[in-house]
Amino acid sequence: MQDRYDAKSIEPRWQDHWAKNDLFRAGNRPGSPKKYVLAMLPYPSGEMHMGHARVYSITDVLARYMRKRGFDVLHPFGWDSFGLPAENAAIKEGVHPAVRTPKNVKSFKQDVVSLGISIDWSTEISTSDPSYYRWNQWFFLRMLERGLVYRRRSKVNFCPSCNTVLANEQVEEGKCWRCGSTVEEREIPEWAFRITAYADKLLEGLNKLDWPERVVAMQRNWIGRSDGLEIDFAVAGSPSKAFRVFTTRADTIFGATYVAAAPDHPLVQELAPASKRAELSAFAEKVRRAAKEVGAGAAAAEKEGVDTGIRVKNPFTHREVPVWVANFVLAGYGTGAVMAVPAHDQRDYEFAVKYGLDLRWVVRPADSTDDDAAVAQKLAEKKQAFTEYGTVFDSGDFSGMPSQQARLAIAAEAQRRKIGQPAVNFHLRDWGVSRQRYWGTPIPIVYCEHCDPEGKGIPVPDNQLPVLLPDIDVKEVLTGKGEPPLAKVSSWVNIACPKCGGPARREAETMDTFVDSTWYWARYIDPKNDKAPFSRAQADKWLPIDVYVGGPEHAVLHLLYFRFWTMVMHELGLCAMTEPAQKLVTQGIVKGRDGEKMSKSKGNVVSPREIIRDFGADTARMFMLFAAPAEKDMDWSDEQVQGQHRFLGRVWRLVHASLPKLAGDGAGKAEAGADDLRRRTHKTILRVTQQLERLQFNTAISSLMELSNACADWQGASASLREAIEALVQLLSPFAPHVAEELWRELGHDDDLVTHAWPQADPQLVVDDAYQIAVQVNGKLRGEVQVLASAGESEIRETAARDPKVAGWLTGKTVK
RNA sequence: GCCCAGGUGGUGGAAUUGGCAGACACGCCAGCUUGAGGGGCUGGUGGGUAAAACCGUACAGGUUCGAGUCCUGUCCUGGGCACCA
Numbered sequence: 001m002q003d004r005y006d007a008k009s010i011e012p013r014w015q016d017h018w019a020k021n022d023l024f025r026a027g028n029r030p031g032s033p034k035k036y037v038l039a040m041l042p043y044p045s046g047e048m049h050m051g052h053a054r055v056y057s058i059t060d061v062l063a064r065y066m067r068k069r070g071f072d073v074l075h076p077f078g079w080d081s082f083g084l085p086a087e088n089a090a091i092k093e094g095v096h097p098a099v100r101t102p103k104n105v106k107s108f109k110q111d112v113v114s115l116g117i118s119i120d121w122s123t124e125i126s127t128s129d130p131s132y133y134r135w136n137q138w139f140f141l142r143m144l145e146r147g148l149v150y151r152r153r154s155k156v157n158f159c160p161s162c163n164t165v166l167a168n169e170q171v172e173e174g175k176c177w178r179c180g181s182t183v184e185e186r187e188i189p190e191w192a193f194r195i196t197a198y199a200d201k202l203l204e205g206l207n208k209l210d211w212p213e214r215v216v217a218m219q220r221n222w223i224g225r226s227d228g229l230e231i232d233f234a235v236a237g238s239p240s241k242a243f244r245v246f247t248t249r250a251d252t253i254f255g256a257t258y259v260a261a262a263p264d265h266p267l268v269q270e271l272a273p274a275s276k277r278a279e280l281s282a283f284a285e286k287v288r289r290a291a292k293e294v295g296a297g298a299a300a301a302e303k304e305g306v307d308t309g310i311r312v313k314n315p316f317t318h319r320e321v322p323v324w325v326a327n328f329v330l331a332g333y334g335t336g337a338v339m340a341v342p343a344h345d346q347r348d349y350e351f352a353v354k355y356g357l358d359l360r361w362v363v364r365p366a367d368s369t370d371d372d373a374a375v376a377q378k379l380a381e382k383k384q385a386f387t388e389y390g391t392v393f394d395s396g397d398f399s400g401m402p403s404q405q406a407r408l409a410i411a412a413e414a415q416r417r418k419i420g421q422p423a424v425n426f427h428l429r430d431w432g433v434s435r436q437r438y439w440g441t442p443i444p445i446v447y448c449e450h451c452d453p454e455g456k457g458i459p460v461p462d463n464q465l466p467v468l469l470p471d472i473d474v475k476e477v478l479t480g481k482g483e484p485p486l487a488k489v490s491s492w493v494n495i496a497c498p499k500c501g502g503p504a505r506r507e508a509e510t511m512d513t514f515v516d517s518t519w520y521w522a523r524y525i526d527p528k529n530d531k532a533p534f535s536r537a538q539a540d541k542w543l544p545i546d547v548y549v550g551g552p553e554h555a556v557l558h559l560l561y562f563r564f565w566t567m568v569m570h571e572l573g574l575c576a577m578t579e580p581a582q583k584l585v586t587q588g589i590v591k592g593r594d595g596e597k598m599s600k601s602k603g604n605v606v607s608p609r610e611i612i613r614d615f616g617a618d619t620a621r622m623f624m625l626f627a628a629p630a631e632k633d634m635d636w637s638d639e640q641v642q643g644q645h646r647f648l649g650r651v652w653r654l655v656h657a658s659l660p661k662l663a664g665d666g667a668g669k670a671e672a673g674a675d676d677l678r679r680r681t682h683k684t685i686l687r688v689t690q691q692l693e694r695l696q697f698n699t700a701i702s703s704l705m706e707l708s709n710a711c712a713d714w715q716g717a718s719a720s721l722r723e724a725i726e727a728l729v730q731l732l733s734p735f736a737p738h739v740a741e742e743l744w745r746e747l748g749h750d751d752d753l754v755t756h757a758w759p760q761a762d763p764q765l766v767v768d769d770a771y772q773i774a775v776q777v778n779g780k781l782r783g784e785v786q787v788l789a790s791a792g793e794s795e796i797r798e799t800a801a802r803d804p805k806v807a808g809w810l811t812g813k814t815v816k
Numbered sequence: 817g818c819c820c821a822g823g824u825g826g827u828g829g830a831a832u833u834g835g836c837a838g839a840c841a842c843g844c845c846a847g848c849u850u851g852a853g854g855g856g857c858u859g860g861u862g863g864g865u866a867a868a869a870c871c872g873u874a875c876a877g878g879u880u881c882g883a884g885u886c887c888u889g890u891c892c893u894g895g896g897c898a899c900c901a
Contacts, residue, residue, distance in 0.1 A: 212820095212821090213821075214820055214895075214896080215820095216820095217819060217820045217896080218819085218896055218897080221819060221896075221897060222897080224897090224900065226900065246900095248900095248901065249901080260901090327899085328899040328901090329899085330901090332900095333901080335901095337901095340901090341901095345901070346817090347901080425900070425901090427900055552895085555896080556896085614854090626828090626840085626841075627829085627841090628828070628829075631821095632829095633894090634828080637828070637842070638854085639841095639854095640827095640841070642842090642854060643842055646856095647841085649856095698828090698829070698830085698841095699829090699830065699831095699840080701840080701841090702829090702830075702839065702840035702841070703839095703840085704840095705841075706839080706840070709840095
């Protein structure tokens with residue numbers, strides 16, 4: 001027994017003990033309900049950073065708490081080991097990623113263990129392991145069969161620095177999400193997942209999830225469903241041709257005074273007068289160049305356009321209106337053309353003013369009582385579009401209808417006349433997954449000129465999976481330049497066609513690493529399975545994830561992709577559910593001592609190793625859980641770390657100082673004069689339990705501090721003190737597991753706290769039999785009275801009125 | 817511009833359903849402990865006053881016996897999306 005709290009001497013001992021006795025093994029409680037607690041898969045850099053330490057502290061508290069509540073808990077771990085950082089390091093230092101990665105994994109794993117995280121290491125997986133990525137290939141082929149993967153030639157976001165394609169989700173304000181370089185637009189062939197086929201399901205599924213509103217809103221926004229009408233504007237002079245436009249504001253169609261098309265709209269070159277064609281293609285080229293220069297998603301350029309000379313008929317006013325091409329109309333969205341309503345769309349307004357195009361007011365504010373001319377006059381004076389809903393006017397039979405009603409009526413009329421139909425558009429794009437890099441999952445496709453002259457790609461048969469990454473000479477192949485590295489490995493690329501046996505080439509692209517993380521969480525439940533990604537029986541037992549914890553930066557990346565993948569897995573019959581994670585917690589970042597985000601360049605990084613060495617894992621965990629609510633960003637504070645260390649020291653001394661006077665087993669004994677302490681003990685049990693259920697770790701720890709302070713002040717009966725101290729140690733154990741185990745033994749127990757049942761609050765002891773009641777007069781605190789819990793209202797009123805302080809404020813007044 | 821989240825002491829943050837604002841901690845102040853190095857203990861700590869009164873949860877209104885909490889408007893901060901028709 002020691003009189004000083006010395007974390008270093010106790011923590012490794014308990015970590016060994018837990019590992020030797022395999023105490024965190026999932027599935028060791030048959031018949032108990034399950035809980036699946038998961039932190040997002042880390043990339044195995046050589047050292048765990050503080051952000052990781054925070055996430056694992058959160059999942060670990062939950063995992064340990066749930067185990068003590070009797071659940072069969074799955075708390076697994078693995079490595080997102082494919083990807084660019086390893087490949088870039090290889091280019092720089094000439095070390096093969098397959099050599100470096102295991103070293104990094106080993107070192108990172110030791111950090112996780114020394115933080116006391118209760119992982120079932122039998123689940124451990126690594127995404128660069130062929131036994132894992134073969135199933136990426138298997139999924140790819142299943143999706144190919146279902147038309148959910150396809151080859152397309154398209155404009156892609158290309159990062160010149162990473163030398164690879166990026167998905168839409170991986171471009172942030174025109175910059176590469178990883179390296180920050182300006183993204184270029186290039187047109188090359190690529191493989192894409194048809195995530196857009198699930199746009200509506202992805203949207204609907206959000207309603208059932210217990211996820212932060214922030215993330216749900218972001219996904220909703222990203223999917224971007226927009227309901228409207230597609231309608232034809234027939235070309236004057238060639239009635240069989242028409243510009244089809246998409247609009248969400250069919251109620252404004254009588255105000256459509258021109259059509260704006262994307263510069264490379266196919267009908268423009270076809271129908272424009274010969275004299276205009278050169279000008280139009282020059283304009284299209286100019287817009288393309290601007291897009292490439294500025295990068296996808298960059299700030300809006302000045303609105304520009306060119307009159308095509310084409311004229312079309314507004315299908316409702318029957319007037320002829322011009323077709324313009326404009327740089328703000330996107331070829332890839334809707335029909336690539338819009339009906340322009342300058343009176344009721346700000347963008348169309350600005351364009352019309354610039355080029356002197358007509359404007360017609362057709363919607364008026366609903367509350368306006370002016371006549372039509374006066375309304376038009378007033379709207380015109382504001383020198384901007386009126387974009388709100390209102391009442392339609394100057395619109396034939398539809399005049400007088402509210403906008404919403406007119407929208408539907410006009411759409412119905414268009415449909416009746418067979419010139420249009422309701423349509424839905426989504427902002428969501430298909431997910432391009434081809435990457436021109438080495439360190440990733442090879443795409444299981446072969447090209448054979450004989451069997452597949454169009455180059456669509458021939459799937460590698462299942463029995464030839466996995467398509468293994470070839471070993472390479474790093475210096476020769478990983479140059480970071482030119483064609484995909486795998487294309488240079490001729491012994492690997494050139495193979496016999498699986499169909500005809502003739503000469504064929506393998507697909508040299510690899511999959512986006514985000515594919516690796518779409519389903520890893522389901523592999524944990526059956527990590528050694530070599531017949532299937534995982535078995536249905538294991539899926540039925542463990543899925544979905546009950547609590548998923550990770551950073552909010554993945555809101556429209558991983559967190560969208562893995563939902564899509566789950567829907568596909570469901571359709572393949574692999575699992576019953578369609579959503580992967582019922583509850584999501586997005587934890588805030590840990591900032592440095594200067595309040596800035598920790599980064600090497602700023603030199604403000606605090607390493608978990610340093611803190612564990614100086615104060616111990618328990619202190620590190622307590623600090624991160626106490627300093628801020630889980631979802632909020634937090635600043636590193638050395639003083640607060642020391643504060644937590646002091647608290648654990650106080651608990652340590654409290655237990656040791658109390659040992660000589662602790663009587664009996666303590667539990668449930670009524671002792672004279674001990675009610676106050678016993679009430680506090682049982683209330684604390686109840687509160688900490690509720691706080692854990694609500695993931696309020698910071699307030700849970702403050703409840704523990706209050707109980708600790710009460711124990712330290714206690715002078716009375718000893719059996720109740722034992723009860724209080726034992727409860728304290730028990731409740732502390734999910735947060736600071738090492739010191740709690742140590743103290744538990746010193747209190748005379750010989751079982752493991754890991755599996756010892758969570759304490760129960762005695763319902764009789766969590767209600768008070770007397771209360772302090774605050775008395776307010778006219779909303780101001782004027783006194784305090786003590787009343788019995790059994791007292792009725794009139795009794796309380798009388799007591800209050802008798803109180804001298806209160807009485808003073810009541811003189812001369814009537815109580816209502 | 818649009819969509820989220822949030823503005824509470826010197827600091828991090830508490831406050832089921834509207835009911836004692838500031839729990840718990842950090843920091844600071846005073847004292848004690850003749851053991852030094854991030855040591856322990858006791859007391860104090862929103863403003864204001866001799867003590868009260870009184871004032872205090874971004875700002876301005878409102879509802880209520882009573883508002884940090886509900887309603888209306890405004891400002892600010894953080895995050896996301898941005899020519900999406």
